[in-house]
Amino acid sequence: MTHKPPTPNPEWVIHRFESVNSTNDVAIRMAREGAPEGTAVIAGEQTAGKGRLGRSWSSPAGDGLYLSAILRPDLPFDQVWQTGFVASVAAAEAIGKVSALPAQIKWPNDILLSGRKVCGILTEALKPAVTPSPFAIVVGIGVNVNNSSFPAEIAQKATSIAFELGRPVKLQKVEGAILSRLHTRYAQYLSEGFAAVLEAWKNLDCTIGRRVVVLTDDSAVGGIAMGVDSRGDLVVEREDGVVVCMAAGDVTLLDTT
Ligand code: BT5
Secondary structure, X not given: OXXXXXXXXXXXXXXXXXXXXXXXXXXXXXXXXXXXXXEEEEEXXXXXXXXXXXXXXXXXXXXXXXXXXXXXXXOOHHHOOHHHHHHHHHHHHHHXXXXXXXXXXXXXXXXXXXXXXXXXXXXXXXXXXXXXXXXXXXXXEEEEOOOOOOOHHHOOOEOOHHHHHOOOOOHHHHHHHHHHHHHHHHHHHHHHOHHHHHHHHHHHEOOOOOEEEEEOOOOEEEEEEEEEOOOOOEEEEEOOOOEEEXXXXXXXXXXXX
């Protein structure tokens, strides 16, 4: 089967909302109803923005970009996780371009400016059984654009583009850059494969070589981040010399660069 790449930016078909619970939830509903690849949902505010693993994403009105894009790659379903890497490369490049600051990726797909989280990515997939084939992936991207403050629980680890630059930034500019880079990197992923995207990811990554603690539901693994393997797992050498591959988790960087 041949795969049709998404319509090129600016021809994404964008559905705009003032306020939604979650752009991912809206996009999932649209995907179930057959919305094609290249459909994007953008909201001015999310009342129940989602992070990974049931966590929440602070989404105040007017300050951030809340965007979900529907992709329908003609690829094996077990490669869905790779689109998270595609999106994180695209988001880091877009934020870097708009801000002219060095945006970096912390494994697996947090985007950081000055070591603080400026963007998070949540990828969700619908199997062919619940959506017209090929299956659908919803890539949710949240960017702190003009936030000048954050809820107390994230104040120490979050930042916005405007906060870093000391001046406001046009949301439209960030949106255009994200959609453009997402299109480019997704097209590259489809034509060249995951290795090319992973190479770009590695060039933006700030995790490898650092002393880390990786928290999962039931463990905390400390050591040196040695690399990312072909499955996207983080390879950590523990202090006792044992090397472990982490498929999921939250990384805390312990040393400074
Ligand atoms: C993420 O999860 O980072 C994925 C966030 C995805 C948000 C987008 S917005 C558009 C689309 N629609 C949605 O409903 N979601 C997507 P995770 O790695 O689990 O990080 C969540 C954690 O980041 C929270 O537990 C907080 O500690 C922190 N956090 C929450 N809001 C934040 C914000 N605005 N900026 C920085 N950190 C935040």
